[in-house]
Amino acid sequence: MNDIIAPRATGQRSRKDLACTAVASAYQKQFGADLKRRVVDEGEPFAIVQADTPHEIFHVMDIPIITNQWWSAYISAKQLSGHYFDVMARHGYPENSCKYCSLGLACTLANDPKTAPWGGLPKPTVLVARLTCDCIQHVFGQWAQALGSEFFPMEAPAWEHKEAHWFQHSRSAWRRVYEPDRIALMVAEMRDLISLLENRTGRRFDEAKLHHLMERINEQEGYIWEAAQAIGSARPCPVSIAEQMPNTMIPQWHRGSDWAVAHARRFRDEVMERVASGAGAADNERIRLMWIGAGVWHDPGFYQALEERLGAVFVWSMYMPFAGPQYIRELQGQPMDALASRICSMNEVLHLPPWMNGWMTSEAERCGIDACVILLPPDNRLSQSGTKLTALSLEAAGVPVLAIDADMVDAANWNHDAMVAMVADFLAARGLA
Amino acid sequence: MIAYVGPDLPQDVLTATGACSGPVGWNVDRPFPAADRWLESKFPLWTRSILQDWSDGALDGLDAVLFSRGDDAAQRLYYYICELRQRGEIAGPEPMIFDTATIQRASSVAHMGKAIRRLAERLGIDDDALEQGIVATNALRLAAPQVCGDAPLCLLGGTPPPDARIHAMIEAAGWRAAGPTLAQSWQNPSDLRVEEGSGDPCAAIARQLHEAAQGSRAFRDHADALSAQARQVRASAVLLWFAEEDEARIWHLPAQRDALADANIPTLILTRRDWRANDGVAEDITKFLKELKA
Numbered sequence: 001m002n003d004i005i006a007p008r009a010t011g012q013r014s015r016k017d018l019a020c021t022a023v024a025s026a027y028q029k030q031f032g033a034d035l036k037r038r039v040v041d042e043g044e045p046f047a048i049v050q051a052d053t054p055h056e057i058f059h060v061m062d063i064p065i066i067t068n069q070w071w072s073a074y075i076s077a078k079q080l081s082g083h084y085f086d087v088m089a090r091h092g093y094p095e096n097s098c099k100y101c102s103l104g105l106a107c108t109l110a111n112d113p114k115t116a117p118w119g120g121l122p123k124p125t126v127l128v129a130r131l132t133c134d135c136i137q138h139v140f141g142q143w144a145q146a147l148g149s150e151f152f153p154m155e156a157p158a159w160e161h162k163e164a165h166w167f168q169h170s171r172s173a174w175r176r177v178y179e180p181d182r183i184a185l186m187v188a189e190m191r192d193l194i195s196l197l198e199n200r201t202g203r204r205f206d207e208a209k210l211h212h213l214m215e216r217i218n219e220q221e222g223y224i225w226e227a228a229q230a231i232g233s234a235r236p237c238p239v240s241i242a243e244q245m246p247n248t249m250i251p252q253w254h255r256g257s258d259w260a261v262a263h264a265r266r267f268r269d270e271v272m273e274r275v276a277s278g279a280g281a282a283d284n285e286r287i288r289l290m291w292i293g294a295g296v297w298h299d300p301g302f303y304q305a306l307e308e309r310l311g312a313v314f315v316w317s318m319y320m321p322f323a324g325p326q327y328i329r330e331l332q333g334q335p336m337d338a339l340a341s342r343i344c345s346m347n348e349v350l351h352l353p354p355w356m357n358g359w360m361t362s363e364a365e366r367c368g369i370d371a372c373v374i375l376l377p378p379d380n381r382l383s384q385s386g387t388k389l390t391a392l393s394l395e396a397a398g399v400p401v402l403a404i405d406a407d408m409v410d411a412a413n414w415n416h417d418a419m420v421a422m423v424a425d426f427l428a429a430r431g432l433a
Numbered sequence: 434m435i436a437y438v439g440p441d442l443p444q445d446v447l448t449a450t451g452a453c454s455g456p457v458g459w460n461v462d463r464p465f466p467a468a469d470r471w472l473e474s475k476f477p478l479w480t481r482s483i484l485q486d487w488s489d490g491a492l493d494g495l496d497a498v499l500f501s502r503g504d505d506a507a508q509r510l511y512y513y514i515c516e517l518r519q520r521g522e523i524a525g526p527e528p529m530i531f532d533t534a535t536i537q538r539a540s541s542v543a544h545m546g547k548a549i550r551r552l553a554e555r556l557g558i559d560d561d562a563l564e565q566g567i568v569a570t571n572a573l574r575l576a577a578p579q580v581c582g583d584a585p586l587c588l589l590g591g592t593p594p595p596d597a598r599i600h601a602m603i604e605a606a607g608w609r610a611a612g613p614t615l616a617q618s619w620q621n622p623s624d625l626r627v628e629e630g631s632g633d634p635c636a637a638i639a640r641q642l643h644e645a646a647q648g649s650r651a652f653r654d655h656a657d658a659l660s661a662q663a664r665q666v667r668a669s670a671v672l673l674w675f676a677e678e679d680e681a682r683i684w685h686l687p688a689q690r691d692a693l694a695d696a697n698i699p700t701l702i703l704t705r706r707d708w709r710a711n712d713g714v715a716e717d718i719t720k721f722l723k724e725l726k727a
Contacts (some may be wrong), residue, residue: 092686092687162519354516381506
């Protein structure tokens, strides 16, 4: 899944060791301004999409996209999430509704340009979501209605072929791993989406352009994967996840572009330089931690809070190592099919057994993980999904696990000091600190 | 013997097996020590009960259980059970999943047609048997249940409850109750008939199943559907009861509330409720209905 580091809303800022991190943040800030200019000021056709949809289609057609998760993080970073949760309650939605999915809808329902980021979103050409959970079609359907637009849902079909070691084969044997019928369904849906976009925008889809873009994405994600391999084997860990995430995710929003490929290469080079010089995220690394779940966007400083005191370094989150198995694809002369294989299980492999626990247990071993912290959002079945079985797999592999009940965009039940203390106590209780 | 879990399954195929025992049952009024180790907090209690029974061997008499992709909790339970069986934590019947596809698009209908064909082949059902299953299920479709009696009627909407306990609360207040329990909602083959003698029974079932989808992933106007149902059963009141774990139907609460207000139908809205209905819901219902009757 794609997400993005947002600026601090509450909690504490994270420390930055890499020069490229500031470059990525600056690029994203400028991109946000350009996106606003294109979409709001100049009225270009655009789409609102979920993170696990084929962004590549829009990139090929040069149609701007606003990703729901990015927009949620943006709203959260503007410290507006509490206000919009109140808006949802006033409209009659219970307080335990899925918050990660619905902040954008809430912003639209509030209909208050003075408060809304960018003055609120204009009418998009289309809204696109894969039906990975049961709430998303209702949220996007109502959002489309409120915006006077159209919702283009995509199926998230059942997956019967189960390979726990999918990540070892997904690059080349993707048709077997992800099932031919599931890939064919997504290709058919993508062709329908392309027709809709061509009809509505007048812009044309060029499969040769997609082929080129897919090759560039392979190059980009190859750099990220190379850096992820180095981070897993290096002692000490050269880069905390607080910097892994933006340097992976920001280019991934722009995947395949010249900037994204160049930035991934620069990030890889900086990681390698730090590995070569023995530089570590912490001076006294003693405990290597794994983070499972979306980023805590409202408190990025959380991840580095125990580095100095305990030498506890978060060395792993899903975003960076995901680049290899879930993004890189041998095209085999069929870029649409290869793209479908990338998208059609993007969420499933992170939230369902055997794929989730199979991969994460393998990653824990690869990266020499000492302990794991799992985020358990209380009101989101999808985000919770698979975490208990994964925790049991990790514990069976000798990795102690702490589950934290908290939400990635709602800071209401998050206290920086209390959460840091909880992790410290857990590490002490398990004899690691 | 085969049983099933979830909505929008091909009842015609299940009927054709001649060996379908209906929905897997549950008992939500007990502890679930094993299931609680494996399922996260947002899983509804019926999933916990099923997994506990699976773990306890209570479902060992079944050969297979068919799960629906048409419900998020049901489909996730399928993957969890497959994993737990693979790990040797549980045994029990073979889990299978049916790929319900509800999007209003030809590719979804075709995909579901393939899923029906795969299921029929796996269950050893040929086209002749499927045609017989269609005829038998169509006969059930003609016999829609009626709620008889003279007392005023209260329609129960929102999350289908675990059993008839909320219906009983309504009846205890001197009203008749309408609206399906969860198991009844899964069993309902819908009023829409499957085309008989089409030459391609799998495609015919797929078309019907796609058009008549009723689960929480169905694409339809849920507010209009509730209003129409209230009119059809001549409801004098509506109870909208939503369980804490409901993450789909709940999104239509504001529109349903407004639609019922427009229709001048008194409505009691209860959200984030315990599935066991042991959280004061009986008192809320009694107060609401007795005041209305007075």
